[in-house]
Every structure is written in structure tokens, then in C-alpha cells.
Amino acid sequence: MSGHILIVDDEVGIRELLSEILTDEGYDVHLAENAEEARGFRAQRRPDLVLLDIWMPDTDGVTLLKEWASNGQLTMPVVMMSGHGTIDTAVEATKLGATDFLEKPVALAKLIDTVNKAIKRGVTPPRRAPGMDLSALGRSPQILELKKRLTQVGGNTAPVLLSGEHGSGFEICAHFLHQPASPWIEIKDRARLLSEPLSFASTLGNGTLYLSDVSELARLEQKGLALLLDRIEGNGARLVCSSSRSLDALVGTGEFDSRLFYRLSSVVIQIPPLREHREDVPDIANFMLTQLVETGVCPLRRLATPALNQLRNFDWPGNLPQLSNVVRTLALTTLTSEIDGTDVNRVLAPMKQQAPAVAHGIPLDTPLRVARDAFERMYFEYLIQKEGGSMTRVADRAGLERTHLYRKLKQLNIRHGRRLDENL
Structure with a gap:
């Protein structure tokens, strides 16, 4: 056989014995007496297999396995070893990504068979690094708080609305809410919300249904989503949506159904940029x-x-x-x-x-007319939202005659529950 094996064990006798056996089997072997040496070696190259002792003086093997899993370095098979092994430890290591578990003292035939199988499993499929998860987003107070909030709502099945900027990590957070070993279904073909909205529920079971940027749905697609939500509610499934725009504002301008909005926003979690x-x-x-x-x-x-x-x-x-x-x-x-x-x-x-200069979301490196229109659009959308769509109250707040207000909204192409092409 061929392949490079990293043996991590604090007992010199075991390291040397395993090295001698596996070298005789044709493997290239490197030794590390603790987690620090193992980290240093892993930073330089990817071995084809790691034999990792659980009980070590500096960092235990399970913790090191977690580190490799969280930083994207668990792309090789890892076989855990322990002289004090328990079923619980073996199960935990397997959940974290360990390939197998050997109890010391290791029988020669068992060692060779386990190593050969692990090497074959590790090299047959193409290498694929694990995707980014919430732990990879960092350890700042904002992310730790985000994780706590997601954990707090993770146990129920109420719809969750993730709000924030494009690219801030919506899908990562949605996957964090997803229950392992249950179906994950993402609504990518939005046209199906028009033609067959209930088809998404057929294989969902008690899984997670994810829809990115729900604010982009047309009104008929929103109706389909409402029907789908009716079907899955109470069946153990959960709908998770993301939005990079204020649904509140879209409700105020008539672009988003208010009843659907209140159902989706039963739990809202803000994702920091x-x-x-x-x-x-x-x-x-x-x-x-x-x-x-x-x-x-x-x-x-x-x-x-x-x-x-x-x-x-x-x-x-x-x-x-x-x-x-x-x-x-x-x-x-x-x-x-x-x-x-x-x-x-x-x-x-x-x-x-x-990158243009920006103030309050308005680009400053533009003609005055463009910047003024951008401000007025943001201003009136805010008033419409704040006043619940009442044009009378918006006109009073803005200090405008109502007819003048309608003309201004038409000029800015702001929807407000009336036809934009009506004769004003």
C-alpha cells in the first residue's frame, strides 16, 4: 500500500510500534507526540490518514478533531485511538467526522484492516472541503450573540425571517437552524410557487424549507408561498426565509402581502454585515x-x-x-x-x-438630481411604512397637499396602494 499517515500519540512506545508496522506495510509515516506538533504538520500538508489518540496532555484528540472540522482542515480520514475508550466517546468522534475508532492495545490485523479501509475511502472520492458554517463566521460579540439567538429559537418550528444585507450569511444561519438527519429543501425554482406550490411539501417531512430573498417574490408567488405555509404548519417542518429589504416597507407600499408578512415575521433575526x-x-x-x-x-x-x-x-x-x-x-x-x-x-x-462615497445609503458621487431623488424615495418610503400606508397622515407629516404627494410618489415610482398610472 502507499499513502502518508500521521500518527498522533503522546506515548513514544505506541508511536514507534505503529510506525514500524505501517512502514512495513508500505506507508510513509510521520509522528507527532502532541496536538501542537499535529497542528504544525497539518498546516504544512494534508496526510492521507491520521491516527489520533484521544487522551493527550496538551489538547485531547476530540478537541483537535473539532478544530480541524471548524477550520476546514478535516478533509482526510481520521481514526481515533484510546486505551480508555467508551461508546460515548466513539459516537461523539464519529459525529464530528472521525472515520473509525480503535481501542488500545490495537490488534495487528485490526490495525492494518482499519488503516487500509480508511485510506481507500479517503482517496476514492474527489477531495471536497466542508462548507462554511456558523463557527467559521468568527468569535466576535456580534456573532456569539447571533449564535445564541439562533440556538434559542432552534427548538421550535415557527417560521424564521433572517434580515440583513446580501452576502451576510443567510444560508449559513439557515443551515444552523436545520435539524440534522432531516430533509433540507431550498426553493430555487420560484416559478413552482405559481404552478405547483404544494409540491415542495411532498418530500419535506419534518425538515427545513429555505427561501432566499423572499422580498423578491411577486404577489402571485407570495400567494403560493402562503398556501405552502398552510400545508407544512403543524407537521414538524420549518420555513426559513431571508430578506435583504425591509418587508415592513414593502407592505406599506403594497408590494408585499401584509398577512404573509406577519406570518413570516413571527421570529425575525438580524444578521450583521x-x-x-x-x-x-x-x-x-x-x-x-x-x-x-x-x-x-x-x-x-x-x-x-x-x-x-x-x-x-x-x-x-x-x-x-x-x-x-x-x-x-x-x-x-x-x-x-x-x-x-x-x-x-x-x-x-x-x-x-x-467604491462611491455614501451617506445614509445614498451615493454622493452622482448628480444632485439623482441624489435628491434617492433621498426623497427613502424619505417617503419611511413615512408610508411609519403611517401604515395612510396617505392622509403621510401628507400631513410631509407638509404637502395630498394631490402634490401623489404626483411626487408617481415621479419617484413609489407604489402606495393606488395605480401609478392613474390620472392625477
Whole structure:
């Protein structure tokens, strides 16, 4: 057989015995006496298999397995070993991603059979790094609070509305709410909400139904979603929607059905944009880079401290997708194994030049008429929402005659429950 095996065990006798046996079997073996050495080796290369002892003095094997799983490095089979093994420990390790469990002292035939099978399972399918989960979003107070809120609502099946900016991590949060071993169905073909809305429920069972950017649904699609919600309510399934626009405002302008809005917003969770937890950017960037290395997209790369500082200080208007694109560009275009501040500046400089000056969401590098229209649109949408769609109260608040108000709303193309093309 061939392949590279990393043996992690604090007992020198066991390390050497396992190394001797597996070397005789034709494997290339590297030894680590603790978790720190194992981390250092894993940062340099991906072994074909890890034999990992559970009980070690610095960091136990289960904790190290969790670290590799959370930072995207658990892309190789791992066989746990313990002389004090219990069923509970074996089950926990398997849930975290361990391939198998060996109890010490390990029988020779059992060792060779387990290693051979694990190596074969590890190399047959193409390498695929695990997707980004909530733990990869960082450890800032904002993300820790977000995790607590999601955990708090995770036990019931009420619809959840995730609100925030595009790319802030809607699907990651939706997957966090999803119950393992139950179906996950994403509504990608929105036309089916018109033609066959109940078809989504046929295989849903007690799983999660996810719909991204519900604010983009047309009124007839909203009706289909309401019918679907009627079908799945009370059956153990959960609907999770995301929105990058204020549904409140859309209800006020008549673009979103108010009854559906109140049903979807029984639980609303705000997702912070990347710039509001920028201290997490270095960890997220390192996670993204590790995934690229692990899946063979690029050779070994490392983000130097100045590079991480530059990434942290950027505003990331495009949030996670924009950061992901920048990290991929750096990984593929940097000429050395270390990505430094000069490399990051090379990639970010055009974005900084293109990024317009913005005040309260209004671009300032535009003609006065455009900026004024943008402000007036935001102003009237706010008043319509605040006054529950009452044009009389909106006119009073704005200090306008009602006829003048209607003309202004028509000019700004703001829907307000009346036909925009009616003769005013």
C-alpha cells in the first residue's frame, strides 16, 4: 500500500510500534507526540490518514478533531485511538467526522484492516472541503450573540425571517437552524410557487424549507408561498426565509402581502454585515484560504499579518462573497507562498477607487438630481411604512397637499396602494 499517515500519540512506545508496522506495510509515516506538533504538520500538508489518540496532555484528540472540522482542515480520514475508550466517546468522534475508532492495545490485523479501509475511502472520492458554517463566521460579540439567538429559537418550528444585507450569511444561519438527519429543501425554482406550490411539501417531512430573498417574490408567488405555509404548519417542518429589504416597507407600499408578512415575521433575526464584525475577517479569510488549499485549487498559501490587517480594515460592501472572491484571487495570483500586504493592496486598490462615497445609503458621487431623488424615495418610503400606508397622515407629516404627494410618489415610482398610472 502507499499513502502518508500521521500518527498522533503522546506515548513514544505506541508511536514507534505503529510506525514500524505501517512502514512495513508500505506507508510513509510521520509522528507527532502532541496536538501542537499535529497542528504544525497539518498546516504544512494534508496526510492521507491520521491516527489520533484521544487522551493527550496538551489538547485531547476530540478537541483537535473539532478544530480541524471548524477550520476546514478535516478533509482526510481520521481514526481515533484510546486505551480508555467508551461508546460515548466513539459516537461523539464519529459525529464530528472521525472515520473509525480503535481501542488500545490495537490488534495487528485490526490495525492494518482499519488503516487500509480508511485510506481507500479517503482517496476514492474527489477531495471536497466542508462548507462554511456558523463557527467559521468568527468569535466576535456580534456573532456569539447571533449564535445564541439562533440556538434559542432552534427548538421550535415557527417560521424564521433572517434580515440583513446580501452576502451576510443567510444560508449559513439557515443551515444552523436545520435539524440534522432531516430533509433540507431550498426553493430555487420560484416559478413552482405559481404552478405547483404544494409540491415542495411532498418530500419535506419534518425538515427545513429555505427561501432566499423572499422580498423578491411577486404577489402571485407570495400567494403560493402562503398556501405552502398552510400545508407544512403543524407537521414538524420549518420555513426559513431571508430578506435583504425591509418587508415592513414593502407592505406599506403594497408590494408585499401584509398577512404573509406577519406570518413570516413571527421570529425575525438580524444578521450583521461583515463590516460590523470586522475583527472576524482574518479568521474567515484564513478559513476560505484553507479550503482552497485543501481542495487543490491553489498550492500552499499563507496570509501574513499585514495582509490580514488590510483585509480587516476594508469595508466589504459585498460581504462574504466579495471576501471569498478576493481570497481566491490572492491565492491564485500571488507569486510566493506568503500573501503579504502588497498583494492585498494590489487586489483591493481598484475596489477602493470604484467604491462611491455614501451617506445614509445614498451615493454622493452622482448628480444632485439623482441624489435628491434617492433621498426623497427613502424619505417617503419611511413615512408610508411609519403611517401604515395612510396617505392622509403621510401628507400631513410631509407638509404637502395630498394631490402634490401623489404626483411626487408617481415621479419617484413609489407604489402606495393606488395605480401609478392613474390620472392625477
